[in-house]
Amino acid sequence: MRNVLLVNPPLPLSFWSFSQTLAMTGKKALLPPLGLLTVAALLPPDWNLKLVDLNVRPLAADDWHGIDLVMVTGMLVQRESLLDLIAQAKARGVPIAAGGAYPTTASQEVLDAGCDFLIKGEGETTIPLLLEALEAGQTHGVFECLEKPALADSPLPRFDLAPLADYESMSLQTSRGCPFACEFCDIVSLFGRAQRHKTPDQVIAELEAIRRLGFRGTVFVADDNFIGNRPRAVALLTRIIEWQARYGEPFNFITQASVNLGQDVPLIDLLTAANFSYVFVGIESPDENVLTSARKHQNVRNPLLESLRAINANGLSVIGSFILGMDGETPGAGVRMQAFAEAADIPWVMINVLRALPQTVLWDRLKQEGRLHESIEESGWDALTNFTPLRPIETIFAEQLAALDGLYDPGAYLGRVLRATLAMRPTRSAKNPAATAPKADPALAVAQQHPGSEIAPLLALLWRQGIVRRTRWQFWRQLVTVVRENPSRLRRYLVLCGLGENLFSFVGHIRNQGNAAHLAQAAALSARTKLDAAPCVP
Numbered sequence: 001m002r003n004v005l006l007v008n009p010p011l012p013l014s015f016w017s018f019s020q021t022l023a024m025t026g027k028k029a030l031l032p033p034l035g036l037l038t039v040a041a042l043l044p045p046d047w048n049l050k051l052v053d054l055n056v057r058p059l060a061a062d063d064w065h066g067i068d069l070v071m072v073t074g075m076l077v078q079r080e081s082l083l084d085l086i087a088q089a090k091a092r093g094v095p096i097a098a099g100g101a102y103p104t105t106a107s108q109e110v111l112d113a114g115c116d117f118l119i120k121g122e123g124e125t126t127i128p129l130l131l132e133a134l135e136a137g138q139t140h141g142v143f144e145c146l147e148k149p150a151l152a153d154s155p156l157p158r159f160d161l162a163p164l165a166d167y168e169s170m171s172l173q174t175s176r177g178c179p180f181a182c183e184f185c186d187i188v189s190l191f192g193r194a195q196r197h198k199t200p201d202q203v204i205a206e207l208e209a210i211r212r213l214g215f216r217g218t219v220f221v222a223d224d225n226f227i228g229n230r231p232r233a234v235a236l237l238t239r240i241i242e243w244q245a246r247y248g249e250p251f252n253f254i255t256q257a258s259v260n261l262g263q264d265v266p267l268i269d270l271l272t273a274a275n276f277s278y279v280f281v282g283i284e285s286p287d288e289n290v291l292t293s294a295r296k297h298q299n300v301r302n303p304l305l306e307s308l309r310a311i312n313a314n315g316l317s318v319i320g321s322f323i324l325g326m327d328g329e330t331p332g333a334g335v336r337m338q339a340f341a342e343a344a345d346i347p348w349v350m351i352n353v354l355r356a357l358p359q360t361v362l363w364d365r366l367k368q369e370g371r372l373h374e375s376i377e378e379s380g381w382d383a384l385t386n387f388t389p390l391r392p393i394e395t396i397f398a399e400q401l402a403a404l405d406g407l408y409d410p411g412a413y414l415g416r417v418l419r420a421t422l423a424m425r426p427t428r429s430a431k432n433p434a435a436t437a438p439k440a441d442p443a444l445a446v447a448q449q450h451p452g453s454e455i456a457p458l459l460a461l462l463w464r465q466g467i468v469r470r471t472r473w474q475f476w477r478q479l480v481t482v483v484r485e486n487p488s489r490l491r492r493y494l495v496l497c498g499l500g501e502n503l504f505s506f507v508g509h510i511r512n513q514g515n516a517a518h519l520a521q522a523a524a525l526s527a528r529t530k531l532d533a534a535p536c537v538p
Helices: 019-025 034-042 076-092 101-105 107-112 123-135 187-191 200-212 230-246 259-263 265-273 288-293 304-313 333-344 361-368 380-384 393-407 410-423 444-449 451-468 472-485 487-533
Strands: 003-008 048-053 069-073 096-099 117-120 141-144 170-172 217-221 251-256 276-284 317-324 348-353
Touching (some): 003 034, 019 451, 019 487, 034 048, 034 069, 034 123, 069 076, 076 096, 076 101, 076 107, 096 101, 101 117, 117 123, 123 141, 170 200, 200 230, 200 251, 230 265, 259 265, 259 276, 259 304, 265 276, 265 304, 276 304, 304 317, 304 410, 317 333, 317 393, 333 348, 333 393, 333 410, 348 487, 393 487, 410 472, 451 472, 451 487, 472 487
Parallel strands (some): 003 048, 003 069, 069 096, 096 117, 117 141, 217 251, 251 276, 276 317, 317 348
């Protein structure tokens, strides 16, 4: 028997931080660390496990007491915190194992930092190797996933280890891999193009475990592309619809899908019948030549604007993502992205500056061309990306900030929320009061079961947008319009309005990041100028 400390490093402020929503709801973090909960289920059942999510609380001295092994996970954005955790473990003489996307794709850096056990790839095949090494008394090792595991063998995650009251949402995963091979994406290298799936029975068991723990609300389905295998998606959704109806619709869902979903209204209908309410779609660029260059062929084959409008019109709110800085991009790309988002009536929009990820086609190409900055220690504008783009990075960042400023001007944002809400069909219950499922807009049943949980956020929203903000009259006029013209979507409208608070705040963070980069670049230039002007001292 061993005492194991599972630690999730903190995430930096990002589009997904939802700091304002957390402040309004009193939660501490958006999602629990699903990867660590799955790893926990792969460990022997008689081991003592403690989960500490540093997005919820800091590590305390008592957390280290009696620990035989520390296990950490992390993505690239968690790099610094993960390396710091390795240093802390080494200083305390506690063996540490690291896995996840960052240790898998930057293995040598993690080993050089002092990691004892490196886990490369998926835990279903690597954790058993780690356990064998520990049983044999090994003190270090690298364990690599050489064959992609069948997810039918993946255990039920240890949801019971996470303090659910601290989280705004829960998460589960039903498949891994994506049939597409976009140049900049690391999903194919990490999980493959051939999708692997959990069985419907496994997914239902996970939903049931979360329900029995008392959680009600939003569940993020963390698949790389939920609709990558349509027949499997249909079969799973059919089961989820039946399960939701049996228990009074305890959950609503968010997931990720490719834009071809917009050409498949029957599949959209199944998603909404199962209480999926939001879908993340990688739009990347409105320019077809850029999409083709980045191998985002699915966005060229399908009419992009038409598909996105169809997804929203049929009941799924789109979370759209764009990328600036890709090859083939011409000046004014940020303006075109902003105009496209306005034309598509997408309230919730990301515009990121491209970073090359290890083990991607993009990484290899940039390295071959001599444009990749493999050193992560950069300053100034170079800190905002890790390669030399074909346009000046200062210009790219200026376009990003200008587009985000325009999109998240409160008046412009509210305008998109209204147009998206009015373009969305009424709920099934509004069109057919005799319908039995779904009974209302996704998550309405949850609100009815826990009415007090939404009062405080609603009052905060009404105060911020209905009284304090300069767009308060627009807010009230639009609210009346929604009540009159599409009342069954009132809750969706209010949720989207509330999400705006996070996005307004995040744009301020991006602006500060740019100012810091500008100052750092100016300081570096000044230092070089002084050095060049200094007299030569023999």
